Amino acid sequence: MTDIRRADVLDPEAPDTADPRIVVIDRDGEHHRLDWEPDQSLMEVLRDNGLPILASCGGTASCATCHVFLDPRVTAELGERCEDEQELLEETESFDTARSRLSCQVERSTALDGITVTLAPEE
Amino acid sequence: MSDKPVIIIGSGHAGVQAAARLAELRWDGGIVLVDQEETAPYERPPLSKEMLKSADPTALSLLRKDTFYRDNNIERISGRPVRTIDRAARQIELAGGVRHSYHRLIIATGSTPRRLDVPGADLPGVHTLSSHADALALQKALTAGSRVTIVGAGYIGLEVAAAAAARGCDVTIVEFRDRVLSRVTSEIVSRHFESLHRSNGARFVFGAGVRAFEGDGRVQRVVTSDGTSLDTDIVVVGVGVVPNQQLAADAGIACDDGILVNPHCQTSDPEVYAIGDVARCLRDGEPRGQRLESVQNAVAQAITATNHVVSQSCEVKTEVPWFWTVQHGTRLQTAGLRHESDDIVVRGSALAGKFSVLYLREGRLAAIDTVDALKDFVPAKKLIAAGAALDPARAADPSIKLAQSQTDIAQ
Numbered sequence: 001m002t003d004i005r006r007a008d009v010l011d012p013e014a015p016d017t018a019d020p021r022i023v024v025i026d027r028d029g030e031h032h033r034l035d036w037e038p039d040q041s042l043m044e045v046l047r048d049n050g051l052p053i054l055a056s057c058g059g060t061a062s063c064a065t066c067h068v069f070l071d072p073r074v075t076a077e078l079g080e081r082c083e084d085e086q087e088l089l090e091e092t093e094s095f096d097t098a099r100s101r102l103s104c105q106v107e108r109s110t111a112l113d114g115i116t117v118t119l120a121p122e123e
Numbered sequence: 124m125s126d127k128p129v130i131i132i133g134s135g136h137a138g139v140q141a142a143a144r145l146a147e148l149r150w151d152g153g154i155v156l157v158d159q160e161e162t163a164p165y166e167r168p169p170l171s172k173e174m175l176k177s178a179d180p181t182a183l184s185l186l187r188k189d190t191f192y193r194d195n196n197i198e199r200i201s202g203r204p205v206r207t208i209d210r211a212a213r214q215i216e217l218a219g220g221v222r223h224s225y226h227r228l229i230i231a232t233g234s235t236p237r238r239l240d241v242p243g244a245d246l247p248g249v250h251t252l253s254s255h256a257d258a259l260a261l262q263k264a265l266t267a268g269s270r271v272t273i274v275g276a277g278y279i280g281l282e283v284a285a286a287a288a289a290r291g292c293d294v295t296i297v298e299f300r301d302r303v304l305s306r307v308t309s310e311i312v313s314r315h316f317e318s319l320h321r322s323n324g325a326r327f328v329f330g331a332g333v334r335a336f337e338g339d340g341r342v343q344r345v346v347t348s349d350g351t352s353l354d355t356d357i358v359v360v361g362v363g364v365v366p367n368q369q370l371a372a373d374a375g376i377a378c379d380d381g382i383l384v385n386p387h388c389q390t391s392d393p394e395v396y397a398i399g400d401v402a403r404c405l406r407d408g409e410p411r412g413q414r415l416e417s418v419q420n421a422v423a424q425a426i427t428a429t430n431h432v433v434s435q436s437c438e439v440k441t442e443v444p445w446f447w448t449v450q451h452g453t454r455l456q457t458a459g460l461r462h463e464s465d466d467i468v469v470r471g472s473a474l475a476g477k478f479s480v481l482y483l484r485e486g487r488l489a490a491i492d493t494v495d496a497l498k499d500f501v502p503a504k505k506l507i508a509a510g511a512a513l514d515p516a517r518a519a520d521p522s523i524k525l526a527q528s529q530t531d532i533a534q
Contacts, residue, residue, distance in 0.1 A: 037188070040188070044188070047187070048187055048188045048191050050143070050146065050147055050195070052147070054422060056418055056419050056422050057168075057418070057447065058166045058168055058169070058184065058418065059184075060168070060447075060449075062447050062454075062456060062497075063419075063445070064501055083497075084454070084497050087496075087497040087498040087500075088497050088498075088500070088501060090498060091498055091500070091501035091502050092501060123501070123505070
């Protein structure tokens, strides 16, 4: 069930609006433009907008159910994954060295305005 | 349209997930989330972990941002306990007498810390930990230099012990059994955590129950079952929980240490569901069923129940249960449910502080504990779900990937 109710479906013709908005591509390939509010982790943006991530550990890098792909340039900007994040991600089937992150470990920063986030397949 | 309201009682992980899932499934008959607490629904795990150590005592991790409920047409009724369920009328009655009709009812009332039935159990200074208010009270009490006695060496007891030690308290842990975490793990993991706590200054009293709490106006001594008296300033009781089933039992719904539910989470009244800590799920081949106290179970049961409410979906997603705890920075993650009789394979070295314990039942992986060895956790969950048979010698070798110790893939 990947029916999304809340997130606005992105109109590709619409002009880019001011940041801090992000574009999220769900598992059906649908695009959503979401606001990223201060104090939210990336996982919280996804969860609070009704995107289907379980995030069952509440954001403590324990479960790998909030796995996303980011542009490699963005992941480079974010710096090293912590050991827990690395170990969890490495064992997922869809792990991508350059693009995989646990969204619960990604805090908002101006460097991330306007990024595109792709939900990883469910494990 | 709200002609078919689904009322959810309780807004912990299970209740909030149920409400969110109904919204996601576009349930337009009405979604009502009732809770006796005033505060917006919040995460429980940090209460005994990060929050007790946090400098900001009011820090609260919300389960959803506060606009989420309004944006999703979820009506919240907070600060109002439910008094009765009137199944004949399909209504609940709140304290104060207001009644609400339901099309389906989901009970997610959770659990309450078990109290010790001994003299002095109600003395000021004797704490339990379950709600945000409990955590605030405890955090205030855990001042540097105070003597803290913790009764029970389970997850909660040990997490509090770690937080108390980190705040400079003098910690003693009284445990009825002969080792810590005895209900949830094997000896090797128990001893590892015992030594972790000892090296952080905690003392243990094993094989002892509590006979009484004593003190003049507030707790000052814990008297153990062998008559030893331990001077103390604060007591934290962490001896398990009891399911909050009274409301259901009063309404004539079948209960037995939990509200009994079928794999769709329906109770003995098919219009009433129960999920999370309060539910005991009966499945074929499990005589007494299972009641699981975990976020993972709360979330999975919420999804199962709401799928059934919305579409009568009979697909039951059985997930491998999992649990975690963090103490003094050491993380234990458990997947699956071990039996005492399982064969044990140790993978890695406890001395090096990074290892996993595998529990094999008739050669198949039934459960795992990982201690700061998260890389085994994700593959183990899949192997447990698949009922994979493992070669014990290969599984014991951490240089071989866990998935490659499977014996049935080669055939």
